[in-house]
Amino acid sequence: MKALIVTCGVPFIRGGAEILAEGLRDAICAAGHQAEIVTLPFQSCPPSRIPEQMLACRLLDVTETCSVRIDRVIGLKFPAYLVPHPHKVIWLLHQHRTAYELWDHPAAGDLIHYPDGPVIREAIRRADRAFIPEASAIYTLSRNVSERLQRYCGISAEPLYNPPANAPLFHKGPSGDYFFFPSRINPVKRQWLAIQALALCREPVHVRFAGEADNEAQQAECGKAVRELRLGDRVEWLGVVSEEEKRDLYANCLGVVFPPVDEDYGYVTLEAMLSSKPVITCLDSGGPLEFVMDNHTGLIAGAAPQSLAGAMDALWADRRRAATMGEAGRERYLDLKIGWENVVDKLLC
């Protein structure tokens, strides 16, 4: 079978969506099919150009290639999933979030600030409502993405979980004296919340942050908060680490702190589970809540420094409990049967 994965990307930027598309391509090929990725450029600013790019996707023809049928198109991202095809399956990574739940988000909202923002938002919503149901099957990255699609567009879709890259390489080591917080540094991942919580911890909790800052201002802001709260010796900024280093940091931590705002999915949770580590997340963290079972595989705190501090203290003070939760997380990962074989079966059936 020839399967074409159609997605959008911002040239020069490589993120989780690119890694996922490549993982999917490799898994389809491993199952004995042919798969390629088409990545269309997408520029969301200025918003007035968004409808034109939506139209561009509608105008492409990927039904055949040199008179040979393309059997399946798998659409991943907006607006690429609007490409027409008689046997299209959508595996929705996310819709255009600032036209939906991030519309009036103080940091992430962008459309809302433009005079034609409401009109563009309406165009995006209409296109999604009209064209997403064209697909012969609709899956999403996570229950969180499914729920948004249901809430805003009235379209139901089944979540289809995929494993993090190099899942078999994650391993468990002895628990060290630090929590690990791997993520790009930005307001949505909320490193600052963890810093504020640290200041309120009763235990001498340490956190190691790994990941690149989206921009220097964000890194500077976090650094400033650490200085002002006099947390210098309890925080480490590791910056970009290799995949191998990252796996070792998971393996040797006491637990993982991951309190993002409404994450779509969140490989961090799964990577922690693969490393047999408990995860501390927040009530509004989205994706991680599909995996973290409170008091069983981790702790779900309120999205406030005091509550997060309480959770960090609890695991710091009771290492045995932390280890038990980590093991339960690993069990849960296995129970969920998160693997590419399942993804490929569903998308190609």
Place this chain on the structure above:
Amino acid sequence: MAQARGLRILIATVRVPFVEGGAERHAEGLRRELLGAGHRAEIVSVPFKWYPPRRILDQMLACRLLDVTATGDTPVDCLIALKFPAYLVHHSNKVVWLLHQHRQAYDLWQHPMGDLHDHPHGAEVREAIHQADVELLPQARRLFANSRNVADRLQTYCGIQAAPLYHPPPESDKFYSGAAEEFLYFPSRLNALKRQRLVIEALAHTRAKVRVRFSGTNIDPGYYEGCVALARRYKVHSRVEWLGAISEEAKRDLYARSLGVVFPTLDEDYGYVTLEAMLAHKPVIACADSGGPLEFVVNRETGLVCEPTLQSLAAGMDELWEDRAAARRWGEAGRQRYSDLHIDWGTVLEKLLS
């Protein structure tokens, strides 16, 4: 003029999914060179399907609607566009390096190799392609063509001037020369445009027992079988060898050991084969209607330009076979000519970014 470094450059091209072609490798090569020169470069390739013809118009519009002026908040400094219809993508600093236009609407219109003219909407689509090319190609800040042949077509059909800008074949530094052995070499995909059949027919007319080795994959169903049958019918089958798809190393080895290269292709856009032969110090036999190769082969100085007839091609092959001294001399002159033409990526980047 000093070149800026660290530019953010997008290469726009089209692709046919699941079919790998020279254009993809060309875009990859350009990207690699740009990265090597300290720039940031990425390829944007839009899927393209040229049938039914009216779908071409949709895809032209799609290219016009894409927005590659910036990525996030950061401007894209330069767009280098290669193929139709990707070169219609808008950018205020666009440089077109034309690999080819949609040939069905131009030189292949009313040509046996084309079929757009057979289609009910063919004329209308052809007209739209002409209009778009004539209006939008000149919006580029600079306009180059892959070869003089491509530049000449653009001038003939659209009245637009473009400077030919030659680039080296992939891995050009790995070619070498060796002592000539008893065979001519014809590397190319097997199909009617490359005219392997013409060589078989000519072999039946050579005085000398000329031998030819063919390498390359069969892309036209039945073409290879036809060639083999023809060789049997003319009883030249013991003088030809079909090597099929071979590695790049094996290809370079064959170039190095050949007596010369025979490349009688029909109206080639550019033709790496000619350049590879020159890099291997080998003379090239091309035909008067071969297009691209004629920009490089100087008749009786670096090879032979024959008529596209079996008699003329047979005479050309005989001449190389019988006059080994001339073959060697022409091969050396070809290598010199390659150097004189300054076919190198440094020159290409300087021109594209100047």
